[in-house]
Amino acid sequence: PIYLDNNATTPMDPRVLEAMLPYFTDKFGNAASRNHPFGWVAEEAVEYAREQVAKIIGANEKEIIFTSGATESNNLALKGVFEMYQQKGNHIITVVTEHKCVLDAAHHIEKMGGKVTFLPVKEDGLVDLDLLEKSITDKTILISIMYANNEIGVIQPVKEISAIAHKHGVLFHTDATQAVGKIPVDVIADGIDLLSFTGHKLYGPKGCGALYVRRKNPRVKVTAQIDGGGHERGMRSGTLNVPGIVGFGKACEIALAEMESEAKRLGALRDKLEKAVTEMEETYVNGNVDHRLSHVANISFKYVEGEGLMMAMKDLAVSSGSACTSASLEPSYVLKSLGLNDDLAHSSIRFGLGRFTTEEEVDYAIEVTKKAVTHLRELSPLWEM
Numbered sequence: 001p002i003y004l005d006n007n008a009t010t011p012m013d014p015r016v017l018e019a020m021l022p023y024f025t026d027k028f029g030n031a032a033s034r035n036h037p038f039g040w041v042a043e044e045a046v047e048y049a050r051e052q053v054a055k056i057i058g059a060n061e062k063e064i065i066f067t068s069g070a071t072e073s074n075n076l077a078l079k080g081v082f083e084m085y086q087q088k089g090n091h092i093i094t095v096v097t098e099h100k101c102v103l104d105a106a107h108h109i110e111k112m113g114g115k116v117t118f119l120p121v122k123e124d125g126l127v128d129l130d131l132l133e134k135s136i137t138d139k140t141i142l143i144s145i146m147y148a149n150n151e152i153g154v155i156q157p158v159k160e161i162s163a164i165a166h167k168h169g170v171l172f173h174t175d176a177t178q179a180v181g182k183i184p185v186d187v188i189a190d191g192i193d194l195l196s197f198t199g200h201k202l203y204g205p206k207g208c209g210a211l212y213v214r215r216k217n218p219r220v221k222v223t224a225q226i227d228g229g230g231h232e233r234g235m236r237s238g239t240l241n242v243p244g245i246v247g248f249g250k251a252c253e254i255a256l257a258e259m260e261s262e263a264k265r266l267g268a269l270r271d272k273l274e275k276a277v278t279e280m281e282e283t284y285v286n287g288n289v290d291h292r293l294s295h296v297a298n299i300s301f302k303y304v305e306g307e308g309l310m311m312a313m314k315d316l317a318v319s320s321g322s323a324c325t326s327a328s329l330e331p332s333y334v335l336k337s338l339g340l341n342d343d344l345a346h347s348s349i350r351f352g353l354g355r356f357t358t359e360e361e362v363d364y365a366i367e368v369t370k371k372a373v374t375h376l377r378e379l380s381p382l383w384e385m
């Protein structure tokens with residue numbers, strides 16, 4: 001099948017693999033070994049990658065903590081701030097459309113005695129800024145709102161959110177996993193205190209991510225969630241994944257250099273796909289179309305049965321609004337939070353274009369989608385009425 005699921009993960013860029021390879025073989029040293037060249041070589045590579053990773057978000061390299069991915073970064077941000085700032089308060093604000101790892105970390109914090117507000121979103125997927133500000137109390141220590149959503153691609157008004165947070169002396173964390181490398185992200189201009197991202201969404205390796213933790217104005221601290229040898233300034237122990245970090249760094253460098261042209265190219269392809277597909281009746285684009293990543297289209301097909309749709313589209317590797325990976329056939333909570341009913345959520349498809357997507361593939365995706373939807377509707381008694 002044709003791969004159009006680049007929000008789930010991206011294939012690794014061959015240039016990234018090439019940069020990583022020596023660190024699996026000759027340059028195998030432990031970056032924490034200070035007594036011999038094997039260690040120095042590894043450490044030098046890690047520090048170079050740290051600069052590459054910092055640069056793509058406008059940070060200083062000292063502000064980057066390497067982790068095993070965005071799941072760990074989000075856990076460290078939420079739980080680490082909760083533990084570190086408990087003198088100040090115990091209240092955290094987040095949003096219902098966050099990734100599971102943020103929502104579940106927040107639920108964990110509730111079990112540890114914290115209070116969490118899960119804000120709804122508007123019909124277009126954006127947060128209501130008035131509601132956000134009203135939710136702040138004198139116990140609020142953190143606002144955690146994602147930069148761009150993984151299912152619908154909607155980009156939140158991050159600058160406005162950080163301004164509200166800072167007006168009330170509250171820290172702002174953002175899960176920027178889907179945004180970094182796709183759109184300009186700048187921790188200074190955006191007013192971000194903590195930011196999570198990961199290698200495998202930007203054509204780097206899986207199992208390697210980072211948490212940005214601001215060091216100036218204000219200096220932010222998090223309590224380590226993995227204790228041990230005191231790596232990463234004591235905030236995340238464990239021998240560093242040197243090849244992964246090298247690859248993550250290279251992936252950031254490439255993404256930054258090619259971001260502008262790629263966003264344009266993919267935007268044109270996405271618009272072509274979206275235009276062609278939405279020519280069909282009763283077909284709806286989910287999420288705010290003006291504040292959206294240019295490579296994502298999430299589209300609902302009314303009067304089409306969700307499971308049948310996925311089956312008919314098996315030549316395309318896409319995601320559906322059904323979480324049909326497990327035994328549960330729950331419709332997507334993100335789409336439901338926009339006000340979609342279960343049926344419409346089930347019959348939704350996320351098309352995620354990427355660096356290796358070609359125009360021919362998009363043309364084929366249009367053909368397959370139109371054929372599938374038309375065919376299923378012909379079979380549907382609801383459509384006939």
Ligand code: PLP
Nearest residue numbers: 069070071099150175177178198
């Ligand atoms: N946050 C968002 C928005 C995501 O899309 C993902 C990817 O699945 C994650 C977090 C988790 O990232 P990782 O797979 O690196 O743990």
